[in-house]
Amino acid sequence: xxxxxxxxxxxxxxxxxxxxxxxxxxxxxxxxxxxxxxxxxxxxxxxxxxxxxxxxxxxxxxxxxxxxxxxxxxxxxxxxxxxxxxxxxxxxxxxxxxxxxxxxxxxxxxxxxxxxxxxxx
Numbered sequence: 511x512x513x514x515x516x517x518x519x520x521x522x523x524x525x526x527x528x529x530x531x532x533x534x535x536x537x538x539x540x541x542x543x544x545x546x547x548x549x550x551x552x553x554x555x556x557x558x559x560x561x562x563x564x565x566x567x568x569x570x571x572x573x574x575x576x577x578x579x580x581x582x583x584x585x586x587x588x589x590x591x592x593x594x595x596x597x598x599x600x601x602x603x604x605x606x607x608x609x610x611x612x613x614x615x616x617x618x619x620x621x622x623x624x625x626x627x628x629x630x631x
Contacts, residue, residue, distance in 0.1 A: 511560045513553055519560040520549025 527542035548555055600606070 511557050511564070515564060516553035516556040516560045517549055519556050519563050520545060520553055522563070524549060
């Protein structure tokens with residue numbers, strides 16, 4: 511772990527202890543001051559705790575990205591698909607291609623000339 515990550519963990523721990531002491535009483539103010547001093551003077555002492563903290567954050571990151579993508583799919587994409595199916599929409603023309611023996615590709619009967627390639631865009 512780098513010194514910066516150890517300092518970040520120390521500051522986070524200090525902030526958490528200060529919030530807990532503000533919420534429940536003044537018992538942890540001294541402990542939070544000691545954690546802040548350790549953070550400023552010897553942040554290397556936080557290395558094992560910093561590894562655990564950032565490892566936990568990485569695990570939560572991997573899990574939450576999948577959960578968020580599932581929720582977006584379930585609450586946005588699925589209802590839109592159900593509504594479109596109920597309304598009979600067929601943007602890809604799948605039903606019409608299933609009925610015919612024709613190809614999905616549109617046939618273009620055009621012989622290209624030199625002028626077609628001069629200004630392509």
